[in-house]
Amino acid sequence: MNKILVTKPFLAPREEYETYFNKIWDNQWLTNMGPLAVELEEKLMAHIGVKNLLFVSNGTIALQMAIKALGLKGEIITTPFSFVATTHSIVWEGCTPVFVDIQIGSLNIDPKKIEEAITENTSAILATHIFGNPCDVEAIQKIADKHNLKVIYDAAHAFEINFKDKSIFEFGDISTCSLHATKFYHTGEGGLVIAKHKEVLKKLGYIRNHGLHEKEGFASIGTNAKNSEFHAALGLVNINYVGQILQKRKQLAEIYELQLQDKVKFQTWNNDASKNYCYFPVIFKTEQELLRVKEYLEQNNIFTRRYFYPSLASSLPYMPAVFLPNTESISTRCLCLPIYFDLPLSDAKKISELILECI
Known part of the structure; x- marks a missing residue:
């Protein structure tokens, strides 16, 4: 038997990607939210059925942007059964992860354990839809509303997942997704950040581009989370499959x-x-x-x-x-x-x- 790996990236016909490659060469616009990146955002919003979406450089930076945009401080309750980027992002943004146990069946964070872990220092819940399986989003939102907490979902695995006929990305204050090459749908390297409210999306937009205001000057602290035209081209090809x-x-x-x-x-x-x-x-x-x-x-x-x-x-x-x-x-x-x-x-x-x- 030939070598079988746990995963391999999907690759569409090469000639389809080369068509976009030629466009990039003609435009001489390689990054900084070029026309293909903008087109991909529009197609993804239409495909998923959401309005407030940004295409970013990877799923990890999407999590860091979410924490920053919501102004989170102190403790963030999270799951210990996830890829390490979930926890790294919390610590990188100067917050403290507080782990609570998972459910044996769903493998997701246990809402009953979340409420037990809330303290006066808790600012948010960051839960992962593990392997794409939606958390108990309704129970988590009730807890968040009761204790005035923000909710971020690490939906790295959850592209194309719907819950009660709505995209799983519509739940929580912010959802993030990974578009890494190993994922169900990918752009080689990439990620998505989806906000419930437009004003939060605006903050995320500033953060993505070094905090620069769209007119002049600076609107906030920021980073470089933009993605390239080459990655956007992969996304535009792969969305058809x-x-x-x-x-x-x-x-x-x-x-x-x-x-x-x-x-x-x-x-x-x-x-x-x-x-x-x-x-x-x-x-x-x-x-x-x-x-x-x-x-x-x-x-x-x-x-x-x-x-x-x-x-x-x-x-x-x-x-x-x-x-x-x-x-x-x-x-x-x-x-x-x-x-x-x-x-x-x-x-x-x-x-x-x-x-x-x-x-």
């Missing part, structure tokens, strides 16, 4: 689910939400079983990934370790299987067979 990407990933996921349903646990998906199949996590009975399977697959040239291990609550060098039982349990038993557009369905079947052999 979202439906095909979704269909293929769904087919792969259905094979895994059918073959493995009696031997592993799957993430409990939000009943009111759509799926994008951006990852395929499986939960083994024990860490030892996971390690056996991982090693056996690697012997067969198949490479998986332990998203998200270790727990952020107990592994970050700049924070005291906190033991959260659900997070520790899931992080040691969760393995993501290969899933991407170019993966043949027959390979998904073979991967499933090898897992069953090992178990």
Whole structure:
């Protein structure tokens, strides 16, 4: 069997990208929100169904911009089961992460634990829609309203996800998304930041461009979060294939689910939400079983990934370790299987067979 990685970027036909490449060459406008970046923002707003959206350089800077635009200070309650950028962004912006445990089924932050962790220093909740699975956004918003807190959603995995017929990006004060090459929909490197209110979007716009006012002078502190025309071109090409990407990933996921349903646990998906199949996590009975399977697959040239291990609550060098039982349990038993557009369905079947052999 040829080498199978846990993910590969989707690449549209090269000639389609080259058409945009020629436009860039003709325009001689490479960055600073050129015409292709503006066009991509417009197409994404139409596709997703939101109004207040910015295209930025990556998903991490989107989180930092969100914290800055909302003027957050003190403590931010967050999840320990996420990519480390979620926590890094909080610390980078001078705030203190406060970890609360996750739900065993959804793998998302537990709203009941959020309220228990609120103090007079709490300014916000930053929750991740893990693997694209929407958090309990209604419960979280009730808590935020009760305690006058801001809500940011790290929706890095959640492109093309709807909750109750609305884009998941419409919830919270700000949602962010990663458009990294490994994501369901990508621009090579890139990210999105979506605001509930126009005035917040205006602040985010200033922050994206060094704090510069659109007329003259400075409106605020800022950074360089602009993206290039080359990345925008990838996004403009790839947006035309979202439906095909979704269909293929769904087919792969259905094979895994059918073959493995009696031997592993799957993430409990939000009943009111759509799926994008951006990852395929499986939960083994024990860490030892996971390690056996991982090693056996690697012997067969198949490479998986332990998203998200270790727990952020107990592994970050700049924070005291906190033991959260659900997070520790899931992080040691969760393995993501290969899933991407170019993966043949027959390979998904073979991967499933090898897992069953090992178990």
